[in-house]
């Protein structure tokens with residue numbers, strides 16, 4: 001059985017051109033003019049892009065005394081309808097602290113239920129010999145990224161020495177450390193201060209996490225990565241202070257990547273000052289939304305290449321769950337949604353405004369992260385041999401985002417009322433059309449598979465060779481030439 005995606009303009013990270021794509025089974029078999037197949041997917045008047053990859057989701061994740069309401073089934077169905085064909089979800093160790101058991105747990109939740117492909121990042125939330133040993137097992141199981149939280153004091157947060165140890169282990173294993181960069185100690189102090197002053201509303205969340213807190217932690221994480229001799233990926237970069245740290249590190253020749261979220265690019269901190277408690281609490285996430293100055297910085301970083309990936313950090317709680325924080329903002333579960341709307345909102349606010357070219361859009365939604373995560377060109381590319389993860393992207397398909405219409409099971413949408421000018425006409429995942437606009441069908445659970453990602457020692461090796469060449473020199477001195485002490 002073959003399928004031809006016919007009559008569209010292919011857009012990849014490096015060029016746009018007219019061609020058909022022939023799919024055989026799960027793979028792209030050929031790209032060219034006038035291709036024939038058993039079945040035709042109409043792409044006339046549309047762009048044809050590599051399926052979106054969202055490298056930052058939290059589905060069915062226990063967090064802050066509850067569990068994210070978005071399931072692997074609903075979250076991946078929502079993703080497919082929005083043109084995303086792969087997510088990478090965060091695995092958190094449970095009470096036994098085992099990374100390997102946590103990985104098994106995530107497979108148990110996802111296997112047979114996912115509509116599109118998944119990969120995992122595993123969180124390192126402490127440090128001991130078991131974690132050191134299990135990191136190697138996790139890498140063998142196809143995970144090449146480890147996440148470190150510098151915030152959430154008393155829960156997930158790691159100290160600097162633990163981060164240094166884990167980053168060094170990543171360097172040995174050819175894995176990439178990721179960081180949530182916010183100074184957790186200072187946030188905890190500011191939370192206590194505002195609560196003591198009776199400032200308990202959701203806006204306290206934003207006030208207790210100013211940009212300086214993020215900028216400091218980003219600088220610190222970069223310094224620790226440099227000391228450990230490992231590249232670094234900074235998740236949810238929300239402000240100029242963090243972006244500046246990444247820019248500076250890259251100018252110095254360091255391999256540091258930054259990931260803004262579509263929410264931080266488009267939504268304003270003013271949301272937290274809404275008189276409606278539910279409205280504000282639904283938007284509580286870390287780092288918080290910022291003002292226009294920071295948004296401009298993030299857009300500029302994407303265009304200039306100092307930031308590389310746009311994700312969502314989809315960590316979705318219902319309104320009822322958000323109300324766990326009615327007595328004080330520190331108890332509002334942190335997280336928002338966006339998985340379903342990432343491509344449409346980014347296209348509308350990015351490409352339609354001229355801030356991004358269509359090629360840059362493909363780079364930041366798919367190709368760059370496929371390369372960073374070492375799954376390129378299986379994912380993130382339109383080339384023969386790649387997985388046929390393809391989106392027919394219709395630049396004339398408008399809609400107004402409404403929670404009432406979404407596939408996500410959350411009872412609201414932070415983009416409610418936003419008008420988007422483009423959407424997925426068809427989403428193809430490994431050769432199967434899993435979503436077609438206007439056909440009232442739901443992507444089928446069980447289609448998605450786990451995509452293992454091999455370690456990528458090249459970057460660490462390059463760094464260690466360079467570090468060795470430039471290492472501090474220690475001098476051997478003949479004991480006879482050393483003065484004896486007084």
Ligand SMILES: NC(=O)NCCC(=O)O
Nearest residue numbers: 180285286313315334335
């Ligand atoms: N971002 C957020 O508020 N929640 C998800 C967990 C995290 O990534 O920090």
Ligand SMILES: [Zn+2]
Nearest residue numbers: 180235236286
């Ligand atoms: Zn985070």
Ligand SMILES: [Zn+2]
Nearest residue numbers: 056058313315
């Ligand atoms: Zn997250």
